[in-house]
Amino acid sequence: xxxxxxxxxxxxxxxxxxxxxxxxxxxxxxxxxxxxxxxxxxxxxxxxxxxxxxxxxxxxxxxxxxxxxxxxxxxxxxxxxxxxxxxxxxxxxxxxxxxxxxxxxxxxxxxxxxxxxxxxxxxxxxxxxxxxxxxxxxxxxxxxxxxxxxxxxxxxxxxxxxxxxxxxxxxxxxxxxxxxxxxxxxxxxxxxxxxxxxxxxxxxxxxxxxxxxxxxxxxxxxxxxxxxxxxxxxxxxxxxxxxxxxxxxxxxxxxxxxxxxxxxxxxxxxxxxxxxxxxxxxxxxxxxxxxxxxxxxxxxxxxxxxxxxxxxxxxxxxxxxxxxxxxxxxxxxxxxxxxxxxxxxxxxxxxxxxxxxxxxxxxxxxxx
Amino acid sequence: xxxxxxxxxxxxxxxxxxxxxxxxxxxxxxxxxxxxxxxxxxxxxxxxxxxxxxxxxxxxxxxxxxxxxxxxxxxxxxxxxxxxxxxxxxxxxxxxxxxxxxxxxxxxxxxxxxxxxxxxxxxxxxxxxxxxxxxxxxxxxxxxxxxxxxxxxxxxxxxxxxxxxxxxxxxxxxxxxxxxxxxxxxxxxxxxxxxxxxxxxxxxxxxxxxxxxxxxxxxxxxxxxxxxxxxxxxxxxxxxxxxxxxxxxxxxxxxxxxxxxxxxxxxxxxxxxxxxx
Numbered sequence: 001x002x003x004x005x006x007x008x009x010x011x012x013x014x015x016x017x018x019x020x021x022x023x024x025x026x027x028x029x030x031x032x033x034x035x036x037x038x039x040x041x042x043x044x045x046x047x048x049x050x051x052x053x054x055x056x057x058x059x060x061x062x063x064x065x066x067x068x069x070x071x072x073x074x075x076x077x078x079x080x081x082x083x084x085x086x087x088x089x090x091x092x093x094x095x096x097x098x099x100x101x102x103x104x105x106x107x108x109x110x111x112x113x114x115x116x117x118x119x120x121x122x123x124x125x126x127x128x129x130x131x132x133x134x135x136x137x138x139x140x141x142x143x144x145x146x147x148x149x150x151x152x153x154x155x156x157x158x159x160x161x162x163x164x165x166x167x168x169x170x171x172x173x174x175x176x177x178x179x180x181x182x183x184x185x186x187x188x189x190x191x192x193x194x195x196x197x198x199x200x201x202x203x204x205x206x207x208x209x210x211x212x213x214x215x216x217x218x219x220x221x222x223x224x225x226x227x228x229x230x231x232x233x234x235x236x237x238x239x240x241x242x243x244x245x246x247x248x249x250x251x252x253x254x255x256x257x258x259x260x261x262x263x264x265x266x267x268x269x270x271x272x273x274x275x276x277x278x279x280x281x282x283x284x285x286x287x288x289x290x291x292x293x294x295x296x297x298x299x300x301x302x303x304x305x306x307x308x309x310x311x312x313x314x315x316x317x318x319x320x321x322x323x324x325x326x327x328x329x330x331x332x333x334x335x336x337x338x339x340x341x342x343x344x345x346x347x348x349x350x351x352x353x354x355x356x357x358x359x360x361x362x363x364x365x366x367x368x
Numbered sequence: 369x370x371x372x373x374x375x376x377x378x379x380x381x382x383x384x385x386x387x388x389x390x391x392x393x394x395x396x397x398x399x400x401x402x403x404x405x406x407x408x409x410x411x412x413x414x415x416x417x418x419x420x421x422x423x424x425x426x427x428x429x430x431x432x433x434x435x436x437x438x439x440x441x442x443x444x445x446x447x448x449x450x451x452x453x454x455x456x457x458x459x460x461x462x463x464x465x466x467x468x469x470x471x472x473x474x475x476x477x478x479x480x481x482x483x484x485x486x487x488x489x490x491x492x493x494x495x496x497x498x499x500x501x502x503x504x505x506x507x508x509x510x511x512x513x514x515x516x517x518x519x520x521x522x523x524x525x526x527x528x529x530x531x532x533x534x535x536x537x538x539x540x541x542x543x544x545x546x547x548x549x550x551x552x553x554x555x556x557x558x559x560x561x562x563x564x565x566x567x568x569x570x571x572x573x574x575x576x577x578x579x580x581x582x583x584x585x586x587x588x589x590x591x592x593x594x595x596x597x598x599x600x601x602x603x604x605x606x607x608x609x610x611x612x613x614x615x616x617x618x619x620x621x622x623x624x625x626x627x628x629x630x631x632x633x634x635x636x637x638x639x640x641x642x643x644x645x
Contacts, residue, residue: 091374093419093462100398101419101460105374137611137626138372244620247642274615277608281420288420292614302616305606306445316644324618331621 001200004208005215007189008067011043014153015116017205023114023151026082028075033061035075037082040116047072054161054342057351070117070185073161076347078122078270082113083146084129087278089291090142107145114151118179120172121164121341123154125270127178131333132273151198154179155190158222160230163342165355168233171339173226184219191219232345232355234326235362237336242362243327247319251360256315258350263296265344265352266321271329271337274302297321326358372611375417375462376402380455381437386523391453392429392441397463408432409470410495411602411630415610416440416452417462424448425607425625427492428466431502441491467610468629471496472600476572480508482564482594484585486515486557486577492602492629493576494524497531510537511564515557515581519543519550538565557581561588568593574630575601583640586633599633619645 006014015025027040030047040046046069053060054073064071089106096102133143157166157173166172175182180199184191191211194200236242266272276295281288295302297320303310311317329337338354345353382394397403408414413427424446430439444453455461473496481500485493500507512531516522522541532539540563546554553560571594575582582601589599605617605624612626620639622628627635639645 093375093417095419095460099458099460101377101462103374103376103462133613140613141373240621244638247645273613275608276614276616277423279420279422285420290417290422292608295608295615297615303606305604306443306449310605311644313644320618320645323620328618328621332623 001194002211003192003194003200003203004206005189005211006183006192006206006208008187010207011046011069011190013206015040015043017202018114018151021112021151021202023112025114025116027116028070028072030061034059035061035072037075037077037115037117043069046070046117051159052161054163054346055351056163056345056353057348059346067187068158068185070155070183071159073157073159073164074119074121074341074343076268076343078268078341078343079115079118079126079150079152080129080270080272082115082150083126083143084133084273084275084294085142085146087291087293088142089289091290092287093290094287095285105141108142110145110149112149112151114153116153116155118152118154118175119157119341120154120175121157121166121339122270123152123175123178124166124169124171124339125341128271128329128333128335128337128339129273135333152179152181154182154195156182156184156219156223156226158185158226160226161342161346163232163345164230164340165232165234165342166340167227167230168355169336169338169340170237173230174223184222186215186218186222191215232342232353234336234338234340234355234358238330239336239358239362240327240330243323246361247323249361251357252315252319255352255357256313256318258352259298259314259318260349261298261314261317262349263298264347264349265354266296266298267294268343268347269325270339270341270343271325272296276301297324322354322357322361325354372464373609375415375423375464377460378463380457380459380461382457383455386441389444389453390441390523391444392439393452393455394430394437394439395461395463396437398460404435406438406466408438408466410473410499411470411492412466412468413492413610413629414438414440414463414465415467415607416442416448417464418448418451418455419461421451422448423462423464423608424452425467425610427495427602427629429491429495429498431495431498433502441494464610468625469627471574471602471630472572473499476574477506478508479598480511480566480571482511482513482566482571482573482589484513484557484573484575484577484582484589486581486585487517487521490514490524490576493574494527496574501531501534504534504536508536508570509566510534511566512537512539513557513560513564514539514541515577516541516543518545519547540564558584558588561585561592564592566592569595571598573599575599579603579640586637586640596633596637600630601633601636602629603631603636604629
């Protein structure tokens with residue numbers, strides 16, 4: 001629902017309103033040459049007049065003269081670290097003198113987070129993570145606690161990067177669902193829409209101006225331009241049959257020659273969910289902490305069973321990542337695991353392009 | 369979910385040495401009411417937690433109606449299992465489970481049963497053999513086929529001898545490499561399949577062992593006339609969570625820990641021949 005127009009110099013009001021509801025604001029800021037989501041206190045901290053130049057294996061920021069806060073595509077993070085924490089303590093075991101062991105479950109600290117500047121691709125990825133962590137056999141308690149604490153302020157993407165292909169996956173550049181508030185950034189301010197009851201309440205507490213017809217046409221033109229600008233695309237939204245018919249395609253060996261199996265793609269991927277159980281005994285031996293930490297199917301240990309590494313080479317590991325992302329997700333959660341954010345392309349140190357590989361593998365017979 | 373992810377304290381009641389590296393832990397939960405509530409079906413597994421070291425998935429080998437204890441037969445090969453091998457009666461560990469789908473034992477009632485195991489992977493199937501033995505009148509002919517690489521790899525030889533003396537039960541064991549006093553077949557175990565005394569079209573087959581072995585065994589069983597939909601197999605993959613979240617156990621779109629570990633052959637036959645999936 002469209003709520004009104006927030007002048008650029010009133011953006012701070014939005015942050016204050018969220019703070020008054022008990023939320024800590026997290027927003028995009030320039031850190032170490034990239035845009036990261038970090039604690040946001042003042043609107044001046046936002047990346048005003050910054051754009052990102054992304055390409056296979058490359059991510060650079062540039063200054064522009066413009067007034068906009070959100071004139072860039074994305075940084076490496078998405079929402080994943082906020083809900084599926086890179087390290088999450090699940091329980092603690094305490095051993096008494098008589099050798100009995102007590103298990104104490106742990107949950108993340110209750111913290112209400114409002115995230116400013118969420119992209120459509122990030123919301124689509126969050127929905128996929130929800131399907132994975134909140135579905136049967138039971139909700140994951142740690143994920144559910146973090147997820148319930150989020151207030152999401154989306155900003156429709158106006159400046160997709162060269163790596164983006166969300167229009168092809170159907171997940172952007174405009175956010176259509178999953179947000180509390182969504183903003184369309186224009187030079188003078190923001191068209192505010194609400195997507196939830198609490199979003200509407202918050203919007204009602206802001207001093208908003210009327211949205212004019214000119215603003216609406218500019219917003220529509222901007223959305224269309226953002227879509228038209230994207231040049232990359234996947235051959236289809238459902239590549240499952242095509243991929244599983246081509247598990248021995250010669251391209252897997254070719255891409256494995258370039259792939260470093262570093263796991264950057266799975267780290268920046270907003271939907272990759274693999275994690276490992278990690279045990280950290282305390283030095284006095286009286287307790288031991290069991291955590292889950294992000295893992296990657298590119299590591300040797302990922303497929304290790306009793307002395308055997310099932311996926312022993314990079315070809316098998318890249319194939320696993322790729323066929324899972326674009327194929328098996330359909331079987332598991334009813335859609336592709338790719339939301340077109342392009343992060344795996346930009347953050348790959350050798351610039352492997354998932355759309356290029358998909359085209360090479362999925363077109364033709366697979367025996368060429 | 370907390371309940372699924374957090375272990376419960378259990379106690380080693382007995383430790384049985386099966387071979388130089390294989391041992392059985394007989395366990396019970398310290399909390400009596402939890403122990404009384406604990407139910408599993410053969411083919412399911414628990415996550416065993418060794419204090420300060422970590423967790424491993426191990427199938428339950430005991431009988432589901434044995435209320436006193438539940439058993440895990442384990443090969444000491446990794447960091448956790450080597451540590452578990454040093455546990456003695458009275459020692460404590462953590463247990464989460466049971467997880468996964470078990471063998472189709474109700475579906476197999478009234479039919480002949482053929483159990484094929486290979487290498488050291490026979491533990492999940494031993495629970496089925498024991499299950500059938502204790503409810504003998506519910507099933508038809510029972511054929512037990514076990515293949516090992518080397519004669520010395522066979523554990524539980526006495527059990528195979530004992531089973532072979534039971535009525536309506538046929539035991540066939542083969543070693544690729546025999547020894548002087550090896551009483552059974554020397555050569556690929558699949559050479560024995562044609563001797564199986566079963567009504568193939570009325571047989572439920574259950575397999576456990578290396579994937580290559582199961583694939584070849586399935587081909588031979590199909591040749592005997594056993595229908596694909598009546599063949600079941602237990603798969604193995606790395607598992608850290610047991611509930612389909614950690615991602616390690618995936619084979620194609622399946623999570624072995626929750627969609628399996630027991631699968632119908634038709635669910636995985638396209639994936640079995642692919643190396644490194």
